[in-house]
Amino acid sequence: MDSMCTWNLEDIVALTFIKKMSYKAKREIVSKYNSLYEYLNDDEQPSKFDSNVNDIIGIVNEAKKQLDLCEKNKIRIVTYWDEIYPSLLKKIVYPPNILFVKGELQNQDAVSISVVGTRRNSYYGKRSAERFVKSFVNHGIIITSGMAIGIDSIAHRACINENGITYAVIGCGIDKISGTALSLANNIIEKNGAIISEYPCGTVARPQFFPQRNRIISGLSIATLVVESRSSGGALITAKFAYDEGREVFAVPGSIESETSTGCNEWIAGNGSSGFFKAGCAYSPDYMLSELNIINKDIPVVKTEEKIQFDTASEQKVYDNIFAEPISIDDLQEVTKLDISELLTTLMKLNFGGFIEELPGKLYIKKVN
Secondary structure (H helix, E strand, O other), X not given: OOOOOOOOHHHHHHHHOOOOOOHHHHHHHHHXXXXXXXXXXXXXXXXXXXXXXXXXXXXXXXXXXXXHHHHHOOOEEEEOOOOOOOHHHHOOOOOOOEEEEEEOOOOOOOOEEEEEOOOOOOHHHHHHHHHHHHHHHHOOOEEEEOOOOOHHHHHHHHHHHOOOOEEEEOOOOHHHOXXXXXXXXXXXXXXXXXEEEOOOOOOOOOOOHHHHHHHHHHHOOOEEEEOOOOOOOOHHHHHHHHHHOOOEEEEOOOOOOOHHHHHHHHHHOOOOOOOOOOOEEOOOHHHHHHHOOOOOOOOOOOOOOOOOOOOOHHHXXXXXXXXXXXXXXXXXXXXXXXXXXXXXXXHHHHHHOOOEEXXXXXXXXXXXX
């Protein structure tokens, strides 16, 4: 803990249970007084806290309960005054005074990028998220998101698959994670990432908690990437927090016919439905990383694609006619002129070989490298 902070952990946690007092006011109390006891016994303390005996006993008991629950669930309480508290998060307008963390926080100055988006993603959104995450991980960047279904979970899993570090910021107590989210959370922790919450153990998720937790998602990161979002999507709340804090915001452009890309396209145009918000056009990971000065923008990235050589002419012909946009088996047969049985056999070989992907409805798409 910071040498300037003389408070013990129990007192800091107890202080957080005082209601109707801002984060900043509580930090000022820690700076002014040597302990919770000293603060509570100051006759000139603000009247915002009615320090009768029952109230004092209540917050102290609640703090003891939290410490016990955290120890039981292997959750660490990180305070604003701890050296491991993320430095970027300290700089936002309303940084939480304590974080509940399960897993490992990296170095205080480790670089994070938030990757967020719609819960109802398209296949294009999934591929885009995976592509950007893979590049970020290759540059040693932490992937931060909210562990919601859709783009958030896709980003976490893509990071895990690339052996990267990912943070999940949640809108409930860490001990209240359940269902498929619990499995993902365990995977994140196993890969040296972390589950982060400002909500004490025992807190169940509520709708109003999620916008509040979004300020932490953006606050941990040098930039926020919105992969897919409708005009009023929840991911744009994270983007707005980032924008208001002076952090970089990027959005993946999408089809003008796709509802899930409306919000991204509007932000890129500087024409968001709730006001003027501008996002950089994330047309490639290299462009975004160069804009963030993570890679040198003055040195063009030259990509050389080695032509894949297949065993048969049929495999080569089919592969050469499959691209990033899904193509149906009927259209493939029309352009390749192959017999249907030969085409099916060839598609199966390419799919098993990891060269293409089969989508629902017998649609095919080239595998992302």
